Amino acid sequence: MSGYLPIVLFLIVAGGLGVVVMFVGAIVRPAKYEKVKFSVYECGMPSLDENRKRLNLRFYIIAMLFVIFDVETVFLYPWAVSFDMIGLFGLIEMILFIVILVFGYFYAWQKGALEWA
Amino acid sequence: MVLAIVFTLIKILIIVVCVLTGVAYMTYAERKVIGHMQVRLGPVHTGPMGLLQPLADGLKLMSKEDMTPDMVDKPVFYVAPFLGMVPGIAAFAVIPFAPNIVVADINVGVLYVLALSSVGVYGIIMSGWASNSKYATLGSLRSSAQIISYETAMGLSILGPVLLAGSLNLKEITEAQRGLWFFIPQFVAFVIYSISAVAETNRAPFDLPEAETELVAGFHVEYSGMRFAMFFLGEYANMYVVSSMCAILFLGGYTGPLLPPLVWFLIKMLAFMFFFLWLRATLPRLRFDQLMNLGWKVLIPIALANLLITSIVVYAIRN
């Protein structure tokens, strides 16, 4: 537990750095409001339609697959660390775990969920 | 107790200043190295051999107007640069630069770095959404999809060294490589890690989110001055983090003959940083579908197969 105090301090210093650079910048930099300057950037043209477009469904599938693979990877870490303690049993168990997920992976591939074009 | 805290704070400040200097001179090195690779000179006018260029850049960024366009979502717009910068810098808390130079020697160092890098994606998503601009939205979506795709491959490739060392503590992983650096038994993982490290940091040839020719810098297009500098800082600090992790996981960290440990560490880390620059000068940018195919259809299966083979071989050798 006490090993984490330096990390808390580090996070505070890193965040404080951001505050400091913003503050120092605020002293020296100009601030002059102009309507056109503060409009949304679109190569000098007035914006055509709404800027937050609905995004493609593919991004959702990618994020969903990522959640599953992320959980899988997270399970693998304690396994890798305790590998010398759990022996053959652990090895077979993990092969089984990966094989089950590889089925899902190939299903995703077959259904074209990994295609982008 | 108070003395210990002050002592730690001094250590942290020294490391942060070193990181900032490193980031500043990385931009100089980038321009200089790529310049010479393309038979140009790079910056030469500011100071001897252009060595004061980063300082001039810093002053320029600081004196630029801080723009907050009218259409943006203000709170999110202001928080996003912090989410982009803090994780990159805070990751250095667990990096062992030498046997006795490490701020926090925690048991789950690898997971800490991975967790911070997975938080870094929020800076990108939030800035893209808050900017309320087409370029920013497109850039941030591409970028975050790219980062999460390669995070899986990266996580799986890191498992190889973790399995060999039997620990998540970065110092223990380094010490486990006294005899043999892990990039020899784990060469496949090393290659996968290197590729996904480049993709994770949005660097060429995977710099689609910032593709200046089509997306005019992507997610941070609406940011200016110091806020832009914070994103920039975060990105370059992240490059140092993935380079340090590469040195620790595969190249033996601070171990090595003759020279002091710190020097060995820096040599390995900077060698990987040079690799970043070299790639940028050499390879053309990938298309987005090629990028996704490489991540999902090539790197992930190879990383899984590598892990299975490694675990079987390790079991066979140990018994």
Add this chain to the structure above:
Amino acid sequence: MNEIFMNVGFWVLGITAVVASLFMVTRENPVHSALWMLLTFFAVAGIFIQLDAEYIAAIQVMVYAGAILVLYMFVVMLLNPKSTGFIKVPAKVILGSVVALVLFLQFVMTLMGTGVIKSAQMSGMNLPEGLSNVKAFGAVMFTQYIVPFEVASILLLVAMIGAIVIAKKD
């Protein structure tokens, strides 16, 4: 000294978690909600670290903040919902909430009296000497709790297939 430190840490993190989650459910804008949720996750991860559960804290950040919340963000951007303003809360809902709150407090107080809560507090797991947290976790999970672990893999498989079937109607 350390004791005080632990307590201060717990209160700071606990209050942050509760306040952030309150903000999360009351924001009109889904992206603001997601940001507050992120803060809640960090605070909870901090509490886990205080309990010496480093691995769980890392999972909290990597999986919940790093993956699941990213998915939420994508869904929010996918649907691009327009803010509808505050929904008027009918009087009977407020009345019902008050009654529920009173009953809940009574329930908690009764439980406090019987000592159930006290015995449910963390009793501190006995780790084998010289083992790191994650290693001990792995050793237990892959021997004693093997069945739940394998079931989890099936669950992940089902989730993956389900997501693809829903998203890819062809």
